[in-house]
Amino acid sequence: METQPVGEVLANSEDRRAGASGKITVTIRIRRFNPELRGQESWWDEFTIDTDPDDRLLDALHQVKWYQDGTLALRRSCAHGVCGSDAMLINGQNRLACKVIVKDVAPKVTVEPIRGLPVLKDLIVDMEPFFAGYEAMLPYLINDEGEPRRERLQSPEERHRFDDTTKCILCAACTTSCPIFWGDDEYVGPAAIVNAHRFIYDSRDRGGRERLQMLGERTGVFRCRTTFNCTEACPRGIEVTKAIQDVKRSILFDRF
Amino acid sequence: MLLETLVHDIVIVGGGAAGLRAAIAAAEVSDRLSIALVSKVYPMRSHTVSAEGGAAAAMAADDSTELHAFDTIRGSDWLADQDAVEAFVAEAPDEIVRLEHWGCPWSREPDGTIAVRAFGGMSVNRTVFAADKTGFHLLHTLFQTSLKYEGIVRYDEFFVTRLLVEEGRCSGVAAMDLRDSEVRCIAGKAVILCTGGAGRIFPFTTNGAINTGDGMALAYRAGVPLKDMEFVQYHPTGLPGTGILMTEASRGEGGYLFNNQGRRFLEDYIPSKMELGPRDILSRAIIQEFEKGHGFDGPDGQYVHLDISHLGEETIDEKLFFLRELARNFIGIDPVHEPIPVRPVVHYMMGGVDTDLLGRTRLAGLHAAGETACVSMNGANRLGSNSLTECLVFGARVGRQAAEEALEAAEPSENPLAELAEVEQDRLVQTYLADRDGERIATIRKDLQTAMERGAGVFRTEESLKTAVEEVRGLRERYESVAIDDRDRAFNTELVTALELDNMLDVAEAVVRSGLERRESRGSHTRRDHPDRDDERYLRHSLAFSTPEGAKIDYIDATITQWPPAERTY
Numbered sequence: 001m002e003t004q005p006v007g008e009v010l011a012n013s014e015d016r017r018a019g020a021s022g023k024i025t026v027t028i029r030i031r032r033f034n035p036e037l038r039g040q041e042s043w044w045d046e047f048t049i050d051t052d053p054d055d056r057l058l059d060a061l062h063q064v065k066w067y068q069d070g071t072l073a074l075r076r077s078c079a080h081g082v083c084g085s086d087a088m089l090i091n092g093q094n095r096l097a098c099k100v101i102v103k104d105v106a107p108k109v110t111v112e113p114i115r116g117l118p119v120l121k122d123l124i125v126d127m128e129p130f131f132a133g134y135e136a137m138l139p140y141l142i143n144d145e146g147e148p149r150r151e152r153l154q155s156p157e158e159r160h161r162f163d164d165t166t167k168c169i170l171c172a173a174c175t176t177s178c179p180i181f182w183g184d185d186e187y188v189g190p191a192a193i194v195n196a197h198r199f200i201y202d203s204r205d206r207g208g209r210e211r212l213q214m215l216g217e218r219t220g221v222f223r224c225r226t227t228f229n230c231t232e233a234c235p236r237g238i239e240v241t242k243a244i245q246d247v248k249r250s251i252l253f254d255r256f
Numbered sequence: 257m258l259l260e261t262l263v264h265d266i267v268i269v270g271g272g273a274a275g276l277r278a279a280i281a282a283a284e285v286s287d288r289l290s291i292a293l294v295s296k297v298y299p300m301r302s303h304t305v306s307a308e309g310g311a312a313a314a315m316a317a318d319d320s321t322e323l324h325a326f327d328t329i330r331g332s333d334w335l336a337d338q339d340a341v342e343a344f345v346a347e348a349p350d351e352i353v354r355l356e357h358w359g360c361p362w363s364r365e366p367d368g369t370i371a372v373r374a375f376g377g378m379s380v381n382r383t384v385f386a387a388d389k390t391g392f393h394l395l396h397t398l399f400q401t402s403l404k405y406e407g408i409v410r411y412d413e414f415f416v417t418r419l420l421v422e423e424g425r426c427s428g429v430a431a432m433d434l435r436d437s438e439v440r441c442i443a444g445k446a447v448i449l450c451t452g453g454a455g456r457i458f459p460f461t462t463n464g465a466i467n468t469g470d471g472m473a474l475a476y477r478a479g480v481p482l483k484d485m486e487f488v489q490y491h492p493t494g495l496p497g498t499g500i501l502m503t504e505a506s507r508g509e510g511g512y513l514f515n516n517q518g519r520r521f522l523e524d525y526i527p528s529k530m531e532l533g534p535r536d537i538l539s540r541a542i543i544q545e546f547e548k549g550h551g552f553d554g555p556d557g558q559y560v561h562l563d564i565s566h567l568g569e570e571t572i573d574e575k576l577f578f579l580r581e582l583a584r585n586f587i588g589i590d591p592v593h594e595p596i597p598v599r600p601v602v603h604y605m606m607g608g609v610d611t612d613l614l615g616r617t618r619l620a621g622l623h624a625a626g627e628t629a630c631v632s633m634n635g636a637n638r639l640g641s642n643s644l645t646e647c648l649v650f651g652a653r654v655g656r657q658a659a660e661e662a663l664e665a666a667e668p669s670e671n672p673l674a675e676l677a678e679v680e681q682d683r684l685v686q687t688y689l690a691d692r693d694g695e696r697i698a699t700i701r702k703d704l705q706t707a708m709e710r711g712a713g714v715f716r717t718e719e720s721l722k723t724a725v726e727e728v729r730g731l732r733e734r735y736e737s738v739a740i741d742d743r744d745r746a747f748n749t750e751l752v753t754a755l756e757l758d759n760m761l762d763v764a765e766a767v768v769r770s771g772l773e774r775r776e777s778r779g780s781h782t783r784r785d786h787p788d789r790d791d792e793r794y795l796r797h798s799l800a801f802s803t804p805e806g807a808k809i810d811y812i813d814a815t816i817t818q819w820p821p822a823e824r825t826y
Contacts (some may be wrong), residue, residue, distance in 0.1 A: 014553075024553075034744060034745060034746065035284060036744050036745065036746060037744075038572050054497070054586075054587070056498075056586075065749075065750070066696070066697070066698035067696070067698060069741060070696075070697075070741030070742050070750040071741050071742040071744065071750065073747045073748075073749050074744075074749070075297075075301075076465055077297055077301040077302075077303070077305075077464045077466050078301070078303065078305055078306050078464040079464060079465060079498075080306070080498070080582060080586070081581075081582075081585070082303045082305050082306060082389065082392055082578075083297075083300070083301040083302075083303075083306070083464065084300065084301060085297065085298075093396050099585060101585075101586075120435065120746060120747060121744070121746045121747040122747075124747050128299065135403060138402050139403065140358070140359065140400040140401055140403055140404055141357075141359030141401075143357075143401070144405055145359045147622045149353075150353060150369075151352075151353050151356040151357075151362075152356060152357065153367070153368030153369065154364055154368050155364065155366070155368050156363075156364050156365075156366060157359060158368075159363070159364050162361070163361070166361050166393065166396075167389075169300070169305075169392075170298075170300055199359070202359065202361075204359065205359070227666060256671045
C-alpha cells in the first residue's frame with residue numbers, strides 16, 4: 001500500500017484497460033513474415049484482446065506485442081499520425097495504425113504490410129526504394145541567387161500555393177496503393193511527385209524546370225493513370241492526384 | 257576476426273532537429289569532413305515532428321533579445337545559466353532566417369515577412385510558426401537540406417547501445433543495425449548525442465514511444481553527470497488517455513481554460529497572464545482545481561475544458577488545423593463547436609547531459625545538444641517554443657565545435673574500438689538472446705511509469721520521492737531477469753525495447769534522486785513539504801553521477817550575469 005502524502009496519480013490508458021469498464025473484444029488477424037523462420041512464405045496469426053473501444057489500433061497491436069507475442073515486428077513513433085512510421089494495409093486499405101480507432105474496425109480486423117515494397121519482417125517493409133524515389137526529386141530548396149540578410153518575402157497567397165503538398169509525412173501509403181507502382185519498379189510513385197510539387201510551386205525555389213524535366217521522362221508523371229488510389233490512401237488528406245495533374249499540366253504547357 | 261570499423265570524423269546520435277542541425281553545421285565548416293548520422297528511426301520520424309506551436313526568436317519590431325532573455329530567465333525561476341540564455345537569444349533570429357532560406361514554410365504576415373504569435377510566458381509575440389505543425393515542417397526542412405551534403409552519411413535504423421571510450425576519450429559508438437542485429441563499430445573524433453527526451457519514463461506523456469532517454473543513459477554510464485534531472489515539465493493541455501498534445505498555440509491564439517464551475521479559474525492563480533502563463537504555473541493550477549473538486553470527471557480521471565470555439569472556424573482552420581484534426585480523430589470532438597477535455601501531461605525534460613555553451617561534456621570527445629543536453633538555458637522551467645529554437649542554436653554550435661575538434665584531432669585507433677564493440681555484441685547476445693525465462697518488459701515498464709507518476713508528479717514530497725527511489729531500485733533488480741520472446745536477428749524490435757527500458761531505468765533513477773535532494777520548490781519542481789524557493793542553498797544545478805550504489809548528487813552554481821535573482825512574479 002502506498003503511504004500518504006504522495007504525489008497525485010494520473011490515469012493512463014493501460015490502467016483504463018485494466019478498469020474493465022466498457023471494454024470490447026477484438027480479433028486481430030496479422031500477416032506474418034520472418035525470413036529466419038519459414039523462408040519466403042508468409043502466414044497468418046490471430047490474436048484476441050480486450051481493449052477500450054476508443055483505443056488506437058496501434059495500442060491494440062502494442063497490447064499483442066507486450067503481452068502475447070513479443071516477436072511481432074512493426075514500426076511506430078509519434079502515435080498520432082504525423083511521423084509516418086506505421087502505414088499498414090488495414091482491412092484492405094492503406095492507413096496509419098495510430099489513426100484507426102479500434103471501435104471502427106471491431107470485432108475483427110486484418111492487418112498486413114503495405115504492398116509493393118519488399119517485406120523484411122511482419123509489418124516492416126524495406127523503405128529504401130521509396131526513399132530513393134523521393135531523393136531523386138531533389139527534395140530541397142534550390143536557389144543560387146544568394147541569401148539575403150533577412151527572410152525572403154513570400155505572400156500568404158504564394159505560401160498557400162504549395163501548402164497542400166508540404167503536408168506529406170513520407171509514410172508511403174499513397175505510393176504503395178498505386179497499381180502502376182506495383183507493376184513498374186521504375187515509376188517514382190505519387191509521394192515523390194508530391195514532394196517535387198512542394199518545391200516546384202514554391203515562389204522561392206529555382207529548381208522547378210529541372211524537376212519537371214525529370215518528371216516528364218518515362219519514369220515520371222505520365223505513368224499515372226489517375227486511379228485516385230493515392231488520394232484515398234493519404235492519411236494527411238493531400239489531394240495527391242490533383243498535385244500530379246498540376247505537374248502534368250506544367251510539363252505540357254511549360255508553365256509553373 | 258574483428259568487427260569492421262566504420263570510420264568517420266564526427267558521429268551524431270539522433271536525427272531530430274538538434275542532430276540534423278549539427279550535421280549541417282559541421283558539413284558547412286568543411287566538405288572534407290565525413291559525418292555519420294546514426295538514428296534508431298528514419299530522421300523524419302524523430303520526435304521533433306510532434307512539436308506544434310512554434311519556435312521563439314526576437315524577430316518582431318516591438319521585441320528585443322534582452323526582453324527574450326529576461327522572459328526566459330524569469331520563466332526558468334532564475335536557474336537558467338544566463339550566459340547560455342544570452343547566446344541563445346542572440347543567435348535565435350539568424351537561425352529562424354536560415355531555416356527560411358532552406359525552405360521552411362513559415363506562416364507569413366500579409367506583407368510577406370515571417371509571422372509571430374503569442375505564447376506562454378513571453379511578454380510579446382515572438383513565436384514563429386508554420387501553422388500548428390511547426391516541428392514537422394522544421395524537421396522536414398532540416399532533413400531535406402541535409403540531403404544536399406555529401407559529407408553526411410546516414411545510418412538509419414541503427415540503435416546505439418554504448419559509447420566507445422578509449423584512453424579517456426569518446427571516439428565512437430557501438431550501434432546495432434536493426435536489419436540484422438549486428439553491432440557495428442562507428443568511429444569518429446567527436447561524438448554528439450542528440451537523442452531527445454525521456455517522457456516515456458512516465459505513463460502519461462505527449463512523448464512518442466521512442467523517447468526513452470537513450471543519449472542521457474549512454475552519457476551517464478560513461479561517467480558524465482546528468483544535470484537538473486528533477487525538472488520535468490508538465491504541459492497543461494494534453495488529451496486525457498492518450499496524452500496527445502493540444503498545442504499551447506490554442507491559448508496563444510486566444511483559447512480559454514474553464515473549470516466545472518464555468519469559470520476561467522486562472523484568475524485565481526495568475527490573473528495578469530491567464531491562459532498565457534508559463535507551463536509550470538498552469539499545470540499546478542489545474543491539479544489544484546482537481547483537488548478542490550473543480551475538474552470534470554471522465555474515464556481517465558479529472559480534466560478541465562480548453563475552449564477555442566469563440567475563435568471561429570476560419571481562424572481555427574488557418575492557425576489550428578492540426579489541433580482540430582487531432583481532437584476530431586482521437587476523441588470525436590470538434591473544437592469549433594465544443595470545448596476539449598485537457599489535463600497536465602509530461603512533456604519535456606529540462607535536465608539532461610551536462611554540457612558547456614559549445615555542447616562539450618566533461619568526457620573528451622563527447623558532446624550533446626537539444627533536449628538530451630542541459631546547457632542550461634531552461635533552468636527549472638522551459639518556456640513554450642524555446643525548445644525548437646534551442647535545437648537550432650545549440651545544434652549549430654555543437655556541430656561547428658565538433659567540426660573544429662575533428663579537423664585538429666588525430667585519427668582514433670581502430671583496433672581497440674573494434675574490440676570494445678565486439679565485447680558489446682557479446683553482451684547483447686548473452687544477456688538477451690540466450691534462452692531464459694524471466695519477467696516481461698511490459699510489466700517492469702508499467703511499474704516504473706506508475707512509480708514515477710506517483711513519486712515525481714506535479715507535486716512531490718520527501719515521502720513520495722523516497723518511495724520512488726526505492727521502487728526504481730527494486731525495478732532495476734527485477735530488470736536483471738528480464739526476458740524476451742524474440743530471438744531473431746532481423747528487426748528484433750523487442751530487443752530494442754528491452755535496451756530502451758534499461759536506459760529508462762537509469763534516467764528515472766537520476767530524476768527521483770535529484771528530486772529527493774532538492775528540498776525547495778522552484779519552477780516545475782514543487783515540493784509540498786518545501787513550498788518556497790531557497791536561493792541560498794539551491795540556486796545551483798544538481799549533477800547526478802552514476803555510481804555502483806546508485807546516483808550520487810552534487811551541485812554547481814548557476815551562472816548569473818545581468819539579471820540578479822528576484823521573486824518570480826507575473
